[in-house]
Amino acid sequence: MTHPSFKHRLYVIIFGTHTKAGRAFDIALIIAILSSLIIFVLESIPSIGPKWVQPLRYFEYSFTALFTIEYLLRLYCSPKPKSYATSFYGVIDLLAILPTYIAIFFPSASFMGVIRLLRVMRIFRVLKLVRYLQDSNILLRSLLMARRKIFIFFSTVAILVTIFGALIYVIEGPENGFTSIPQSIYWAIVTITTVGYGDLVPKTPLGKGLASLTMLLGYSILAVPTGIITAELSNEMHSHKELVKCPNCNQPGHDSDAMHCKHCGSELADPDDRVVTGKKG
């Protein structure tokens, strides 16, 4: 029963994304994840949760059972079970089922908060969706290319909010709600990101002047990350186009979703493989 071909076929279905069965499995998985997420959300609504405790719990148990079977099958059919179990998605897959088991064996109320927090991690599984879309590679690579510029940008923002927070703390003081520097830094972040809750606003003319300066600065430095991402993305899209070459006439410059060569009309390589080639070349 456990001859290699069955194991491999299972591997192709569960881990693969190119076969019909593999895609069907992925779609079923996504539906299951989203359903279990909806149950998690419904539990928290005061007008629904307490009334439907029992049915929601049964659904929760069913999904946990399903995910447990899926996790065991992944462990079974993976060529290297250990490296799967310790991989990012392997840990997430385990974290997605553990909380329910912990809740069964340790049903004490004090544990619930932390358990619910772990449950949220289940959402990350949906991120696997992104794997199927080659465009996400361009987006991710652009962000990676720009990571140092983004780090510099965030350091600058961190310095600015500390300075503006300390200044508003000195100017407005605890009598106007700015009770401490962390509280004032929170105000500076709310202001510089243009969120502007309005729960903490300057009352003195000098404070309002400083707030105006903070806003205008936030307004203009908002332009910097956009500029960085755009410049990298436009760079990446151009070089990606250059990497896609026609297997017949060898001409580069095809769009990432092109199926046929625009010069000779012959079929291009599968988009997913194409990206891999692009990385190697």
Added chain:
Amino acid sequence: MTHPSFKHRLYVIIFGTHTKAGRAFDIALIIAILSSLIIFVLESIPSIGPKWVQPLRYFEYSFTALFTIEYLLRLYCSPKPKSYATSFYGVIDLLAILPTYIAIFFPSASFMGVIRLLRVMRIFRVLKLVRYLQDSNILLRSLLMARRKIFIFFSTVAILVTIFGALIYVIEGPENGFTSIPQSIYWAIVTITTVGYGDLVPKTPLGKGLASLTMLLGYSILAVPTGIITAELSNEMHSHKELVKCPNCNQPGHDSDAMHCKHCGSELADPDDRVVTGKKG
């Protein structure tokens, strides 16, 4: 009376946009739509609506009659009435006149809400305005080219607001206004989009820390869609320019609103036709 040439002339006026009569008809139609919209808005104002019920209703009836005649004429002169009736604009045209007739025959108060909702659809008709402007093609094509990147972006935002919503629900809890996870997700959306109503704000230091993280994240991921659209738009504008070739010297690279070739000065094709050629080429 119903000989083909009259039908065709009517078709050119009602559906066409190139003749003088066609343009005049379109402008008259836009004025009629905007006027009927203003009446709809005026009805809702407490200090105007109840006082002027009768005259507003008469105006409403007149516009509905006008739009009904227009709809029947469109059906009559269209070469394929069925495909018009089932097209996007055909359905909108019907939905624009139906509510008034429903309100006449079923004047019960309970129906009013839904009817008013249908009436709003009338606004979509104004969207046809966009058809006359060739630049909208570049905008639309850029958005279409970027649709997968935008989908990935929105999936990421959806996952982020769910995670941040669940976290703030656990941290702040119902005693600080975060009564359920959907409510907390609503807060996360309000924060990540930098809207910041201020109707729901974190009260605890940990909650404020999480809110700061959400804001800074929202601030930086705001850069991603802008980068996507800009890169696609700049790509599309460049390729569009390349598509516009001079019929005399065959040189490409003309601006979308250029009327004469910048190299030899000979007249270029009509912008509207040019776009069509661009699509075919």
Added chain:
Amino acid sequence: MTHPSFKHRLYVIIFGTHTKAGRAFDIALIIAILSSLIIFVLESIPSIGPKWVQPLRYFEYSFTALFTIEYLLRLYCSPKPKSYATSFYGVIDLLAILPTYIAIFFPSASFMGVIRLLRVMRIFRVLKLVRYLQDSNILLRSLLMARRKIFIFFSTVAILVTIFGALIYVIEGPENGFTSIPQSIYWAIVTITTVGYGDLVPKTPLGKGLASLTMLLGYSILAVPTGIITAELSNEMHSHKELVKCPNCNQPGHDSDAMHCKHCGSELADPDDRVVTGKKG
């Protein structure tokens, strides 16, 4: 006394920007405008205005006298006084001095509101500052090139806020503060632009869902104008660079603030003249 050369020298000082005297005049004018503006602002502050009525009025009269002399000199030395008087800046110059004279001859309180409003126009004069900076030409031309795309964008926004305003009016209704459709459209604008005052917020779950949709939409369409401006600006900057040619080696591609040719080192034309040449060529 009124021989042509004096008139011309006056013209060069008042209208010109290239001579030392011309620049000095412009700087003096900007200081005078800003000073009269500060007086206007000081008058409105409750703790300053009523106390210092008399000195502020004397300052106001002095500046008005100065601006009147300037206006008469401009009329006198302009080669075509009529075309100056009817030009945009000519009308602004007149509107900048008229309110004070009207206030002297018609000192009735009811007129004050309108007069104060006219006075604000004086600020536009500062816009002339922009004339001296050649970069503003690139900015303006980019905006002009993108004017049709911006128009389409604003039409789309106008349609969206009307639809969302009408929908929230139906969903939330007058009992939650959405008293009329214009009021609801105001809410939609506050939300879609991510301003989020918080004076009008949805209370029902359905309303919160619609608000979330409006925010996410606003968040993503914010990317469109940025994309348009960036693409046009980057286009314009590139073509501007191409227009700047070295008078010695005739090589193009110099930065807008370059003083020397980067290939042979010979001096480039004055930036201001360079832009003019760029337009002609």
Added chain:
Amino acid sequence: MTHPSFKHRLYVIIFGTHTKAGRAFDIALIIAILSSLIIFVLESIPSIGPKWVQPLRYFEYSFTALFTIEYLLRLYCSPKPKSYATSFYGVIDLLAILPTYIAIFFPSASFMGVIRLLRVMRIFRVLKLVRYLQDSNILLRSLLMARRKIFIFFSTVAILVTIFGALIYVIEGPENGFTSIPQSIYWAIVTITTVGYGDLVPKTPLGKGLASLTMLLGYSILAVPTGIITAELSNEMHSHKELVKCPNCNQPGHDSDAMHCKHCGSELADPDDRVVTGKKG
């Protein structure tokens, strides 16, 4: 003891960033600065500050002593001590230690506010972090290249908020919270930057109309600085790439973080030196 080689070795460690010891010193310095900053922040928290006055003060004294030694060493080993003492970082280094000494010798309460304000300047020292990252050069040069466009943009924003502030002051008046023109300009800044605190909102229909206009304008001019930065950054990144030439095959076009030539594989110059070369070339 004070022979030149020791002085020079100290200089390389304290001012240099290329040797192992130099990097270790910089990291230690950053940790010290951040620690002294955390103490400064902790002092301001009402539930921590008053309780732990004594230990916090001891930490503060220790860090001040450390920074004083560092300052004296910098003065000692610098080849030109005077030019260091009067440089930007020299002044910041002095301002970082002075407040504590002033607080010791003049412990009167009234001085504390100003002293605390000076202390904030210490944060600037962290800015030196940025020096180590070559990407910051591209960011800074882009901002410098765009400085005139940014100035024009801010002048336009300044004029707009003055006009909109004056208009809303006339429309809404002191009875709706718009007590003076500076207050109204503050509202205009809060609105145009899309911060939207909600502490000051229009109440009249006309005021709401003007607010809507302000928001939509703010929404669209937000695109202008982004466009400027993006265009300059994309320009700068391209020209930077061109400046990085392979020492073996002399081919340009390498990424700023590339370590090997993408054509012949030979090692490229150190990124930091490379930037310097780029400036010279």
